[in-house]
Amino acid sequence: MTRVKVGQSNLLTVIKESSLGYFFDGGEDGNILMPNRHKPDHELAVGDNVDVFVFHDSEERLTATVKFPVAQIGEIVFLKVIDKSRFGAYLEWGLSKDLFVPESEQYDPMELGASYFVRILLDNHGRIMGSSYFSEDIEEYNKETFSLKQEVMALIIRDTEMGWKAIINNTHWGIIFHNETFKKINIGQVVKAYVKNIREDDKIDLSLVPIGFNPDHISDLGKQILDKIDFNKGFLPITDKSSPEEIHQAFEVSKKSFKQAVGFLYRERMIIIQKDGLRRS
Incomplete structure (x- = not known):
């Protein structure tokens, strides 16, 4: 058994x-x-x-x-503190029972209302808990784990001078350079990314678009559409079937121009066209 x-x-x-x-x-x-x-x-x-x-x-x-939380054992996630006690902090993570982070597992003392990165773990008694001590477990170097052009999930950790530092698939550090970031990114956000380069020192560079696709080819209107989708939390209730008036009110362009931009973004697998709107892919 x-x-x-x-x-x-x-x-x-x-x-x-x-x-x-x-x-x-x-x-x-x-x-x-x-x-x-x-x-x-x-x-x-x-x-x-x-x-x-x-x-x-x-x-x-x-x-x-059947109501799954936002993360499972081993995963790293950005969560908000909604309660505290003398034993630790309680973070909201999508279950009726909040995630407990003991004081001993807090890298910095957690404050009510603030959000922190934590890894989901089991304590010595087999109970679920969170810990903000995980940085040393994240690999800096590739060591043949990832391959070029591979699709990954990247958790945005912080904004640096060079770009956005991210954790790849809960295991490795990577970076998305500022000059290749053509959409809004927030700390704590999980984004789909692609391994663009594995440097000679085995550090990993990421891209937000499939390798071989040039983001410069996205028209200004295409960027506006993506920005508006991102601003609306990944969904925009406008499609190429919407009225010309509705499209012009949102983007100040013709319906024909809008349809061309939407078609391009769809072909590049950057959006999903649904009956009631556009969604990030």
């Missing part, structure tokens, strides 16, 4: 339904309850295999939920 992975995604089988919720087969960990408040919108049946997140509730019982 296997054990569940606390703080991670688990594919578990429904074995019973009760007035409390659904019970799942947790192997060596016994039956695990998914309380009613953590149930999906649709009904489950005995025998269903469900992708769930497992954590300890306030009474230290293993609990399953």
Whole structure:
């Protein structure tokens, strides 16, 4: 029998339904309850295999939920402190139970309302916690982990004189140079990036566009569209089917020019065209 992975995604089988919720087969960990408040919108049946997140509730019982937090074990994320106690800080991360960061795991004392980078870990008792001591674990050099043109996810850590320092796939440092940043970037943001260069010293340079694509080819209108999508948190409720008046009000251009710019961005896989608007890819 296997054990569940606390703080991670688990594919578990429904074995019973009760007035409390659904019970799942947790192997060596016994039956695990998914309380009613953590149930999906649709009904489950005995025998269903469900992708769930497992954590300890306030009474230290293993609990399953289909409402995943913003990060799982091993991942680094930028979170806001929403409560404090004499033992540590509590950060909002998308679960009903906030992420606890003990004082001993705070690189700098955490202040209420401020946001910090933390890595999601398990403590010595197997409970989920956060820690801001992770920088020494991030590799500075490539060591054949990544290849040129590889698509990665980059967590923006800080703005330096040269460019944006980022953590690649939770494991390595990289940089996006300022002169190659053609869209708005914020600290704590996760962006899709590409390995542009692995230097002689094995440090990694990143690009925000697929290698071989020249961002100079994006028209001024294309940049305006991308900026407006980013400003609206990744979605813009305007498409090439919108009225000429609506398009002109937003961008002061003709519908034909707008359609050409949208088509270009779509072909370069920089946006997704949906029925109700444009979304960042």
